[in-house]
Amino acid sequence: MNAQPNFAPARPLKPGTVSLVGAGPGAADLLTLRALNRIRTADVILYDRLIEPEVLDMARPESDLVYVGKEVGHHAWPQDRINARILEEALKGRNVARLKSGDPGIFGRAGEELAILDAAGIPCEIIPGVTAACASAAEAGRPLTERGISDTLVLTTGMCRDGDPLPDAAKHARPGTTIAFYMSVRQAGRISEGLQMRGMAGDTQVTIAANASKAEARHLSCPLDQLAEILASAGITGCATLIVTWPKPATVSPPLPAAEIKANEFI
Amino acid sequence: MNAQPNFAPARPLKPGTVSLVGAGPGAADLLTLRALNRIRTADVILYDRLIEPEVLDMARPESDLVYVGKEVGHHAWPQDRINARILEEALKGRNVARLKSGDPGIFGRAGEELAILDAAGIPCEIIPGVTAACASAAEAGRPLTERGISDTLVLTTGMCRDGDPLPDAAKHARPGTTIAFYMSVRQAGRISEGLQMRGMAGDTQVTIAANASKAEARHLSCPLDQLAEILASAGITGCATLIVTWPKPATVSPPLPAAEIKANEFI
Numbered sequence: 001m002n003a004q005p006n007f008a009p010a011r012p013l014k015p016g017t018v019s020l021v022g023a024g025p026g027a028a029d030l031l032t033l034r035a036l037n038r039i040r041t042a043d044v045i046l047y048d049r050l051i052e053p054e055v056l057d058m059a060r061p062e063s064d065l066v067y068v069g070k071e072v073g074h075h076a077w078p079q080d081r082i083n084a085r086i087l088e089e090a091l092k093g094r095n096v097a098r099l100k101s102g103d104p105g106i107f108g109r110a111g112e113e114l115a116i117l118d119a120a121g122i123p124c125e126i127i128p129g130v131t132a133a134c135a136s137a138a139e140a141g142r143p144l145t146e147r148g149i150s151d152t153l154v155l156t157t158g159m160c161r162d163g164d165p166l167p168d169a170a171k172h173a174r175p176g177t178t179i180a181f182y183m184s185v186r187q188a189g190r191i192s193e194g195l196q197m198r199g200m201a202g203d204t205q206v207t208i209a210a211n212a213s214k215a216e217a218r219h220l221s222c223p224l225d226q227l228a229e230i231l232a233s234a235g236i237t238g239c240a241t242l243i244v245t246w247p248k249p250a251t252v253s254p255p256l257p258a259a260e261i262k263a264n265e266f267i
Numbered sequence: 268m269n270a271q272p273n274f275a276p277a278r279p280l281k282p283g284t285v286s287l288v289g290a291g292p293g294a295a296d297l298l299t300l301r302a303l304n305r306i307r308t309a310d311v312i313l314y315d316r317l318i319e320p321e322v323l324d325m326a327r328p329e330s331d332l333v334y335v336g337k338e339v340g341h342h343a344w345p346q347d348r349i350n351a352r353i354l355e356e357a358l359k360g361r362n363v364a365r366l367k368s369g370d371p372g373i374f375g376r377a378g379e380e381l382a383i384l385d386a387a388g389i390p391c392e393i394i395p396g397v398t399a400a401c402a403s404a405a406e407a408g409r410p411l412t413e414r415g416i417s418d419t420l421v422l423t424t425g426m427c428r429d430g431d432p433l434p435d436a437a438k439h440a441r442p443g444t445t446i447a448f449y450m451s452v453r454q455a456g457r458i459s460e461g462l463q464m465r466g467m468a469g470d471t472q473v474t475i476a477a478n479a480s481k482a483e484a485r486h487l488s489c490p491l492d493q494l495a496e497i498l499a500s501a502g503i504t505g506c507a508t509l510i511v512t513w514p515k516p517a518t519v520s521p522p523l524p525a526a527e528i529k530a531n532e533f534i
Contacts, residue, residue, distance in 0.1 A: 022401070024299065032397060033303065034296040103401040104410070106420060111413040126405035130299060130395045134289070134370040138393035143371070145424075146378040152423040152436065153373060157412075169419065172439055 015122050016043065016094040018086060020104040020113060022129020023047075026214040028054040030135065035127050042097035044089050046082065050101035050239065052214060079109060083116040090122045103131040107157050107182055131155070133180035136209030136241040140219050149247045150178045158184030158191075170194030173246055181242040188242070189228040200224060200246050210240040282389050283310065283361040285353060287371040287380060289396020290314075293481040295321040297402065302394050309364035311356045313349065317368035317506065319481060346376060350383040357389045370398040374424050374449055398422070400447035403476030403508040407486050416514045417445045425451030425458075437461030440513055448509040455509065456495035467491060467513050477507040 019038040024030035031039075039045065039058050047056060049069035056065055066085065068077040089096045104110040104126050117124040133155055137144045144153045154177060156169040169179055173195050181191060196202055202225030210218040222230040224244060231240075286305040291297035298306075306312065306325050314323060316336035323332055333352065335344040349365075356363045371377040371393050384391040400422055404411045411420050421444060423436040436446060440462050448458060463469055469492030477485040489497040491511060498507075 022397075022405075025395075027301070029300040029304065030395065032291065032297050032299055034294070036300065037296065103397070103405075105401055105404045106411050108410070108412075109414060110410040111416070114408065114410070124408075126408065128292075128297065128397045128401035128405040130289075130370070130397055131401065134372055134395035134398065137372045138289075138370075138395040141381065141391075141393065143375070143377040143381070144373050145375075145422075147376060149378070152421060152439065154419060154421050154439065155412075156419040171441065172419065172421065174438065177439075 014093060015120075016090045016092065016096060018090050018096045018098065018113075018117055018122055018124040019127055020098050020100060020108075020110050020124065021127045022103045022105075022108075022131075023051055023055050023099045023101055024130040025102060025132050025135035025212050026050070026052045026055075027135075028052065028058060030130050030213055031055065031058070032127065032129065035129060038097045038127060039099070041095060043094035045097045045099060046086060046089075047099040048101055051099050055099070079112055083113055086113060087116055087120055087122065090117070091120070100129075101132075103129045106131050106155060132182060132209075132212060132241045133243065136180070136212040137207065137243060139212050139217060140207045140209055140221075140243075142207060142243075144178050144180070144243070146245075150176055150245045151248075152177045154179045155182065156180070156184075157182045158187040168194070170198045173198045173200055175246050176248040178243065178245040183239070184242055185231055185236060185238065185240050188231050191242070192224055192227040195224060195244065195246075200244070204244060204246065207243040208234075208236065208240060209243070210236045210238070212241060281360060282387075283357045283359065283363060285357050285363045285365065285380075285384055285389055285391040286394055287365050287367060287375075287377050287391065288394045289370040289372075289375075289398075290318055290322050290366045290368055291397040292369060292399050292402035292479050293317070293319045293322075295319065295325060297397050297480055298322065298325070299394065299396065302396060305364045305394060306366070308362060310361035312364045312366060313353060313356075314366040315368055318366050322366070346379055350380055353380060354383055354387055354389065357384070358387070367396070368399075370396045373398050373422060399449060399476075399479060399508045400510065403447070403479040404474070404510060406479050406484060407474045407476055407488075407510075409474060409510075411445050411447070411510070413512075417443055417512045418515075419444045421446045422449065423447075423451075424449045425454040435461070437465045440465045440467055442513050443515040445510065445512040450506070451509055452498055452503060452505065452507050455498050458509070459491050459494040462491060462511070462513075467511070471511055471513065474510040475501075475503065475507055476510070477503045477505070479508060 021035045021038050042063055044064040045059055046066045046068050068082045086096055086098055100108040114124055145151055154172040204224045205221050206224050206227050208220040220234060288302045288305050309330055311331040312326055313333045313335050335349045353363055353365055367375040412418055421439040471491045472488050473491050473494050475487040
């Protein structure tokens with residue numbers, strides 16, 4: 001924290017603006033033009049661990065850059081402290097760009113920052129960004145949905161609030177679905193087992209994209225039943241997206257009549 | 268089609284490059300810098316019905332702009348013809364930018380274009396883009412996932428291959444899940460019914476984003492059990508994203524032991 005002067009600063013009549021900016025998957029040229037504009041006009045930029053230096057290089061030299069990074073499972077800046085800092089800067093009348101990797105609305109904890117700003121009456125906009133699944137699939141040269149093969153895309157995460165159970169993504173696995181797992185390398189064994197138990201073939205290819213779009217990007221693919229071993233032997237431990245498609249059967253069966261859909265099947 | 272000259276053009280030694288470019292949801296400033304670069308360096312740009320004029324304005328005046336648009340349920344250019352045209356331009360040695368609204372990998376039929384280029388040995392890259400769900404939620408000021416509320420995002424569509432059944436998105440509905448329906452305005456009644464039959468409360472708010480990020484954008488929200496009526500009375504008939512979250516219960520129950528997950532529950 002910076003040392004504070006001894007006098008209270010004059011509170012400006014108008015608070016600054018806050019932009020929750022999707023910075024995309026990493027590569028600076030995967031920023032949108034609107035994100036770039038907000039980075040260039042911000043007085044202060046709060047950024048995460050996953051924001052690349054080349055993105056920060058886009059800022060004006062006179063902007064303050066504040067690192068509010070979180071390591072996986074290990075929070076340097078708890079969310080409350082980030083929320084308070086955003087609010088404090090906006091109340092000083094400064095324009096804040098809160099950079100979030102990917103899209104702010106997807107696993108970006110935007111809701112918590114929006115809520116505190118809303119309660120304080122500070123205007124806040126969200127700038128959407130390219131999410132990791134899109135960048136990972138693009139770089140791997142594969143689509144996420146495909147006519148006649150997969151018509152639904154599920155994005156899920158291995159990271160949850162402490163004490164919450166992990167999302168049971170296997171329940172979303174069914175023919176015609178692609179699942180992209182974010183931040184799930186540590187759960188690879190559980191994912192692989194859950195999907196196979198659900199009926200997905202062990203030899204289904206999983207696309208593995210580590211650090212997609214960044215200089216250190218790595219792309220692999222392996223059969224579902226070897227996922228945990230391949231990740232371990234390749235030394236992939238951090239930020240990776242795992243993408244797997246359960247194709248529709250070649251002959252499509254008719255949908256169940258509505259009356260046969262079981263309510264509360266999830267319980 | 269242009270009239271062809273009577274002589275065969277000299278076939279260049281090297282084919283051109285092809286970029287499947289995600290043009291984002293519509294607003295030109297939601298293009299990525301990389302997408303803008305490909306638009307500016309293309310010799311020929313093939314574009315869809317949903318690409319905004321302000322995006323095409325970014326092209327160099329000497330580029331050829333080719334409209335390959337499809338109306339919903341009514342194909343002006345069948346996919347085969349688009350594939351053939353991309354291939355033809357690349358084989359002439361021209362650099363092709365194939366603009367797709369949103370992200371090319373999500374409901375963008377990228378797979379079919381990739382397959383034909385791959386078979387012909389033409390290099391092709393995918394430039395990821397901002398998908399409609401992200402733009403819609405951002406403009407509506409809401410996140411798509413939220414800690415303790417929703418940890419999984421499902422993207423699905425009301426448009427399918429002729430003869431295929433619609434995706435049964437209701438099966439993905441469970442507490443902790445947000446579902447974004449693309450191109451599903453015509454299926455609103457069926458969606459609303461399916462989700463309620465599955466157990467979602469009729470008063471769950473649905474975020475409706477029509478033409479998100481475009482000049483004519485409209486945002487509404489309504490209870491799930493009034494979705495079809497509200498869409499009809501608001502005159503929303505075309506391009507809209509419907510977003511609905513089934514929140515996790517306040518007290519989280521422990522996950523089922525793995526042995527109790529039923530294989531083939533989807534059959």
